[in-house]
Amino acid sequence: QTEKNESKPLKPSVVSRKPAVYVHVDRDATIQAARLKLPILAEEQQIMETIAENQIVIIAGETGSGKTTQVPQFLYEAGYAQNKLIGITEPRRVAAISMSKRVAEEMNLSEREVSYLIRFEGNVTEDTKIKFMTDGVLLKEIESDFLLNRYSVVILDEAHERSVYTDILIGLLSRIVPLRHKKGNPLKLIVMSATLRVEDFTGNAKLFKIPPPVLKVEARQYPVTIHFQKHTVEDYVKEAYRKTVKIHSKLPEGGVLIFVTGQQEVNYLVRKLRKAFPYKESLNSRKTEPTQSKATTTAEDKDDDEFDMKRAIKNVKRSKKKLASQVILPKINLDSYKLPSEDTDADLLENDDCRLEESDLENDDDDLTMETEQRTKQPLWVLPLYSLLSSEKQRRVFAPPPEGCRLCVVSTNVAETSLTIPNIKYVVDSGRQKTRLYDKVTGVSAFVVTFTSKASADQRAGRAGRVSAGHCYRLYSSAVFNDEFEPFAVPDIQKKPVDDLMLQMKCMGIDKVINFPFPSPPDFTQLEVAEKRLKMLGALEDCKTKESGGQVISKVTPLGHAISAFPVSPRFGKMLALSHQQNLLPYTVCMVAALSVQEVLLEVSLNDENDANRSQSSKWSSKRRTWAGSGNYQLLGDPMVLLRAVGAAEFAGSQGKLEQFCEENGLRMKAISEIRKLRVQLTNEINLNIPDVNLSVDPKMEPPTDLQAKFLRQILLSGMGDQVARKIPDDELKDKEDKRKFKHAYQCSEMEDPVLAHSASVLKKKQPDWVVYQEIYQLENGDTKKMFMRGITAIEPEWLLTYAPKLCNIKAVKEDPSPRYNAKDGKVYCYVEASFGRSGWELPLTEI
Numbered sequence: 003q004t005e006k007n008e009s010k011p012l013k014p015s016v017v018s019r020k021p022a023v024y025v026h027v028d029r030d031a032t033i034q035a036a037r038l039k040l041p042i043l044a045e046e047q048q049i050m051e052t053i054a055e056n057q058i059v060i061i062a063g064e065t066g067s068g069k070t071t072q073v074p075q076f077l078y079e080a081g082y083a084q085n086k087l088i089g090i091t092e093p094r095r096v097a098a099i100s101m102s103k104r105v106a107e108e109m110n111l112s113e114r115e116v117s118y119l120i121r122f123e124g125n126v127t128e129d130t131k132i133k134f135m136t137d138g139v140l141l142k143e144i145e146s147d148f149l150l151n152r153y154s155v156v157i158l159d160e161a162h163e164r165s166v167y168t169d170i171l172i173g174l175l176s177r178i179v180p181l182r183h184k185k186g187n188p189l190k191l192i193v194m195s196a197t198l199r200v201e202d203f204t205g206n207a208k209l210f211k212i213p214p215p216v217l218k219v220e221a222r223q224y225p226v227t228i229h230f231q232k233h234t235v236e237d238y239v240k241e242a243y244r245k246t247v248k249i250h251s252k253l254p255e256g257g258v259l260i261f262v263t264g265q266q267e268v269n270y271l272v273r274k275l276r277k278a279f280p281y282k283e284s285l286n287s288r289k290t291e292p293t294q295s296k297a298t299t300t301a302e303d304k305d306d307d308e309f310d311m312k313r314a315i316k317n318v319k320r321s322k323k324k325l326a327s328q329v330i331l332p333k334i335n336l337d338s339y340k341l342p343s344e345d346t347d348a349d350l351l352e353n354d355d356c357r358l359e360e361s362d363l364e365n366d367d368d369d370l371t372m373e374t375e376q377r378t379k380q381p382l383w384v385l386p387l388y389s390l391l392s393s394e395k396q397r398r399v400f401a402p403p404p405e406g407c408r409l410c411v412v413s414t415n416v417a418e419t420s421l422t423i424p425n426i427k428y429v430v431d432s433g434r435q436k437t438r439l440y441d442k443v444t445g446v447s448a449f450v451v452t453f454t455s456k457a458s459a460d461q462r463a464g465r466a467g468r469v470s471a472g473h474c475y476r477l478y479s480s481a482v483f484n485d486e487f488e489p490f491a492v493p494d495i496q497k498k499p500v501d502d503l504m505l506q507m508k509c510m511g512i513d514k515v516i517n518f519p520f521p522s523p524p525d526f527t528q529l530e531v532a533e534k535r536l537k538m539l540g541a542l543e544d545c546k547t548k549e550s551g552g553q554v555i556s557k558v559t560p561l562g563h564a565i566s567a568f569p570v571s572p573r574f575g576k577m578l579a580l581s582h583q584q585n586l587l588p589y590t591v592c593m594v595a596a597l598s599v600q601e602v603l604l605e606v607s608l609n610d611e612n613d614a615n616r617s618q619s620s621k622w623s624s625k626r627r628t629w630a631g632s633g634n635y636q637l638l639g640d641p642m643v644l645l646r647a648v649g650a651a652e653f654a655g656s657q658g659k660l661e662q663f664c665e666e667n668g669l670r671m672k673a674i675s676e677i678r679k680l681r682v683q684l685t686n687e688i689n690l691n692i693p694d695v696n697l698s699v700d701p702k703m704e705p706p707t708d709l710q711a712k713f714l715r716q717i718l719l720s721g722m723g724d725q726v727a728r729k730i731p732d733d734e735l736k737d738k739e740d741k742r743k744f745k746h747a748y749q750c751s752e753m754e755d756p757v758l759a760h761s762a763s764v765l766k767k768k769q770p771d772w773v774v775y776q777e778i779y780q781l782e783n784g785d786t787k788k789m790f791m792r793g794i795t796a797i798e799p800e801w802l803l804t805y806a807p808k809l810c811n812i813k814a815v816k817e818d819p820s821p822r823y824n825a826k827d828g829k830v831y832c833y834v835e836a837s838f839g840r841s842g843w844e845l846p847l848t849e850i
């Protein structure tokens with residue numbers, strides 16, 4: 003083979019390094035011609051030599067330079083797929099699917115050979131040579147095959163996105179690669195990034211002792227003129243529409259790419275633009291592109307991926323118009339609400355939020371009158387692009403538009419770096435993205451729209467300069483860009499609470515998470531807090547092992563493994579794990595979903611001076627008290643109110659009365675739809691992941707029985723044992739001053755200062771002696787600071803030994819002296835004398 007190579011007229015230095023193997027690939031001529039235009043093709047030799055000589059290589063290159071589609075092909079041709087797999091990870095599912103299809107097509111290979119694997123889906127076979135997968139999938143594989151023995155190369159693509167899984171993979175592979183080398187079974191690691199900012203990978207001695215070589219791929223980039231808006235507009239969706247109308251009507255040909263934040267916004271814009279510049283098949287010759295005629299009908303497609311709730315709300319709007327003031331709300335039938343079973347598609351599993359947009363509910367026609375005078379008659383070929391779109395529909399953006407049409411793609415940040423759309427000349431950038439923000443205290447997450455980073459904004463602008471000079475229209479001012487945009491996005495790992503990360507890594511057998519070589523390590527104290535909390539939950543346990551040399555380290559318990567199976571924070575995971583009995587799971591799912599969404603119940607601030615507001619608020623509060631029911635129901639407290647509110651809202655929604663219902667009862671409608679989405683997502687994941695559970699079999703969810711309500715209180719306690727408060731007994735209040743200050747006050751187990759029940763809590767009047775709370779927050783009013791507990795549930799102190807054992811100090815276990823017990827079955831009954839928490843509250847004697 004070497005002889006064959008030497009016969010070629012190559013420079014000697016190159017010849018000697020040419021790989022011994024060359025696997026032939028039979029490509030179509032058009033594909034080959036397109037490949038040759040890609041900047042990365044010019045670098046093939048250098049890239050392959052560097053890979054041959056190094057265990058770890060970083061490739062940094064502009065989006066669209068050909069990294070994702072070409073590097074796997076280079077490796078295949080060099081024989082890396084002959085005995086083992088070439089693996090490529092992507093942070094996004096979209097990219098894994100679409101890139102595997104593209105590479106198969108370019109190489110004239112079947113999908114049996116170039117395949118993909120994402121969570122719950124894939125087409126990998128035993129013939130697979132090149133395997134695209136999400137980073138989460140590879141991380142899971144490491145759990146069962148630590149050295150990744152099936153792979154000859156692992157490519158971590160889109161490393162600049164700094165997804166948590168990719169970051170962990172880099173850390174793990176930095177150790178796996180040398181191990182494989184030692185065993186004489188080398189593994190190559192290639193890290194690919196769309197930005198040149200790779201110091202976190204190269205300049206981190208803990209990660210790579212010798213910094214790996216960085217190969218830069220220069221892409222042809224034409225100048226892009228940036229146009230800032232004078233003022234930053236709030237309604238960027240409408241503004242994007244206006245801008246696009248202008249571009250299409252006034253500017254020379256060239257595709258338009260619009261960046262907005264989510265699927266809903268994308269669909270809304272697509273609908274409006276199609277309406278404004280309709281593409282009529284009959285105007286054009288049908289023959290232009292055979293595949294297009296099929297696609298044309300989809301130009302009129304209804305949004306098949308739309309959220310049902312929205313339709314219900316639209317109906318409400320319509321009926322409201324018709325009936326004006328005579329709508330009468332039917333009596334809410336709390337017993338007959340149902341768990342939604344209809345939208346069970348994977349739709350809700352990804353980050354693309356389907357939240358309701360105000361603008362979606364508006365009458366479409368009003369802004370169609372805008373700017374009609376100067377509007378062109380030329381049709382616009384409008385296509386949506388977001389991660390949950392079927393891959394078939396996604397691929398339409400790569401085909402040229404029908405003749406006489408201008409291409410316009412409306413996208414989420416998927417098109418920022420993962421997919422490159424050809425022939426874009428104009429970019430309209432909202433400057434926003436949807437991110438998941440985590441509450442540091444509760445670990446609760448919420449989707450919010452924020453400004454992107456400067457780096458992202460520049461990436462987006464860059465999409466306009468790939469074929470010729472382009473223009474980028476930013477829907478925000480240069481002042482906002484300079485002052486409010488962060489230079490780079492913070493790596494995910496530093497934004498998220500690390501509880502689940504810690505648990506997952508421990509599940510993988512990484513005992514000393516603190517020593518793990520993260521590219522950018524999470525906060526040290528955060529890690530410590532997480533470990534402590536996981537121990538409290540019983541997910542981790544200290545032990546001494548031989549491997550640890552007698553050192554104490556924490557390991558995952560069987561309960562911890564069960565908790566980690568649920569896609570929620572470990573607190574909630576524990577609640578779900580304990581609900582696998584008494585048919586409690588549907589309730590816990592609902593409660594976890596409701597507790598994960600902020601501000602479900604509207605509250606008027608305690609300081610509100612406005613009488614009307616106050617009376618509205620007290621009307622809502624009294625309603626909630628009736629919802630809370632009596633007896634055990636009531637003791638379940640605020641979470642029970644949420645449970646019932648969700649059920650009743652579902653029912654009202656099914657009657658098309660959701661909006662009135664929310665208004666009447668002081669619920670935030672968006673929160674209700676978010677809860678629904680989370681419930682569907684959790685239900686799906688549990689059905690798929692937990693054996694023997696099928697939550698959709700019995701979609702009807704009656705209000706819980708008394709017994710179930712009691713279990714639910716215990717389940718809440720099991721997840722929040724560190725958030726227990728005890729009412730300060732009257733005899734502990736020494737003087738008048740104390741009594742004035744601390745009457746009705748509680749003391750938390752983890753904090754000195756007294757706290758009060760929030761006035762909106764249904765347990766505010768009832769004042770149970772022991773409670774768990776979801777959160778504490780501080781309110782400042784002039785000089786006085788007060789702390790309030792929110793989301794309160796009453797508990798029995800006897801439960802603490804069972805449900806929060808890690809926080810109990812057992813003082814003595816005594817045999818029960820009473821013969822009444824001893825006589826029974828000849829067994830000896832014992833009771834436990836224990837105290838709880840740091841303050842050492844005495845617990846009642848508990849029988850065991």
Ligand code: ADP
Pocket residue numbers: 040063064065066067068069070071072100104397400419420421422423424
């Ligand atoms: P990078 O990973 O460096 O961003 P890619 O390998 O993704 O670059 O893309 C290289 C080129 O391949 C781009 O010009 C892109 O438009 C093109 N391309 C990718 N997927 C497809 C597809 N499915 N159909 C047509 N062209 C595609």
Ligand code: MG
Pocket residue numbers: 066069070071159419420
């Ligand atoms: Mg790529």
